[in-house]
Amino acid sequence: MTSQVPDLWPPSAQEVVFLLLGVVALGSALLVVTTRQLVHAALWLVVCFGALAGGYLVLTAEFVAWVQVLIYVGAIVVLLLFGIMLTRAPIGRSAGLDSGNRVTAATVAVGTAAVLVTVVVQGFATAYTPLEPGGGAAATLGASIFRSWVLPFEALSVLLLAALIGAIVLSRTDIRPANPAADAGGPAAPTTPPHPPDPAPPPADGSGATAGETGSGRVSRDGG
Amino acid sequence: MNGYFSSYLTVAVLLAIGLAVVSGALLVNRLLRPHRPTPEKLLTYECGVDPVGEGWAQSQVRYYVFTYLYVVFAVDAVFLFPWATIFAAPGFGVATLVEMFVFLAFIALGILYAWRKRVLTWT
Numbered sequence: 001m002t003s004q005v006p007d008l009w010p011p012s013a014q015e016v017v018f019l020l021l022g023v024v025a026l027g028s029a030l031l032v033v034t035t036r037q038l039v040h041a042a043l044w045l046v047v048c049f050g051a052l053a054g055g056y057l058v059l060t061a062e063f064v065a066w067v068q069v070l071i072y073v074g075a076i077v078v079l080l081l082f083g084i085m086l087t088r089a090p091i092g093r094s095a096g097l098d099s100g101n102r103v104t105a106a107t108v109a110v111g112t113a114a115v116l117v118t119v120v121v122q123g124f125a126t127a128y129t130p131l132e133p134g135g136g137a138a139a140t141l142g143a144s145i146f147r148s149w150v151l152p153f154e155a156l157s158v159l160l161l162a163a164l165i166g167a168i169v170l171s172r173t174d175i176r177p178a179n180p181a182a183d184a185g186g187p188a189a190p191t192t193p194p195h196p197p198d199p200a201p202p203p204a205d206g207s208g209a210t211a212g213e214t215g216s217g218r219v220s221r222d223g224g
Numbered sequence: 225m226n227g228y229f230s231s232y233l234t235v236a237v238l239l240a241i242g243l244a245v246v247s248g249a250l251l252v253n254r255l256l257r258p259h260r261p262t263p264e265k266l267l268t269y270e271c272g273v274d275p276v277g278e279g280w281a282q283s284q285v286r287y288y289v290f291t292y293l294y295v296v297f298a299v300d301a302v303f304l305f306p307w308a309t310i311f312a313a314p315g316f317g318v319a320t321l322v323e324m325f326v327f328l329a330f331i332a333l334g335i336l337y338a339w340r341k342r343v344l345t346w347t
Contacts, residue, residue, distance in 0.1 A: 014229065057232060067302050075295040082291045085283045133228035142306025143313075146320045153303065154323065157330035160296050164334035167292040168343050171285045 006128055014131075018058045025051035036093045042080050049073045061136030289343050293335075300331055 011019075028047040035041050049072040056065035099105065134140065145153055268275045304324070311320045338344055 060228060063306065071295075071298050071302060075298045079291050079295055082283070082288055086285055086288060087282075138306040139309040142310040145303070145306060146310060146316060146323065150323055154326060154330075156299075157327040160299060161330050161334045164292060164296055164331075165337055167289055168338055168341060171288045172341065172343070173286060
């Protein structure tokens with residue numbers, strides 16, 4: 001970090017590309033929250049994450065950029081799409097996507113953005129760092145992680161373990177609720193899709209619930 | 225600095241060429257083909273049988289664990305790459321090697337749990 005002010009005008013090609021990527025990221029992020037189709041929201045999120053990855057690339061943070069592609073575009077979006085498929089969310093256009101808390105949510109979002117922008121501008125407005133090729137390569141990052149940040153790295157494994165066990169517990173279909181009648185006879189049961197494509201047989205304890213019902217018993221009912 | 229950006233310019237040009245080939249093929253197809261849709265032609269093709277019901281069905285929650293396992297292993301791999309580039313470098317000893325295996329052991333505990341709870345078997 002240096003505080004030597006570089007020439008900001010005329011903007012270099014990298015700066016122009018970076019700004020354009022920022023516009024793409026912002027625009028697709030807005031589409032994520034305004035589109036009426038949930039699946040399209042997930043796909044716009046791909047564009048948003050891709051633009052972010054491009055931004056990292058322009059800043060020579062190569063490794064972070066490809067991690068962004070691998071984890072966010074590759075894994076997180078798949079997880080979100082599965083989340084959509086698991087709930088009873090409608091797949092086409094849906095009118096009821098707008099929450100009643102729009103004003104509150106917008107206020108909180110604008111407030112958070114204002115705080116973040118203020119902090120970044122106040123803290124880093126006069127801090128410049130030269131971009132060097134290889135500065136964000138895997139070796140540099142690895143040296144940083146295994147020299148200075150070993151404890152957060154190990155703590156991350158515990159976090160992943162906890163989330164994995166949580167996902168397993170939530171998705172296990174062989175744990176029955178204490179009162180099975182309340183779960184199986186709920187108001188949402190008759191709207192089970194006409195032909196569930198799931199080849200899985202009913203659970204081994206033979207409680208009579210169909211595959212569709214056991215699948216939906218663990219997830220939110222307020223999707224549609 | 226210019227070497228870095230010109231190497232990624234090659235990637236961008238390759239990406240653009242790929243997009244141009246695919247979209248160009250689709251566009252030429254659209255320009256050349258006859259377009260006479262009938263309601264029967266616009267039906268969803270379902271192995272030659274008339275489609276029944278909607279295309280939308282709720283999938284079962286057990287698939288979520290497999291997706292999440294993929295996320296865990298993607299995060300895992302992301303940390304293996306920088307580790308693999310430096311663990312044999314001077315200045316990093318056995319401790320770095322052990323640190324990664326501690327990380328892997330914690331995640332392996334999760335796999336062990338999934339296996340013991342018979343999540344991984346398809347009943």
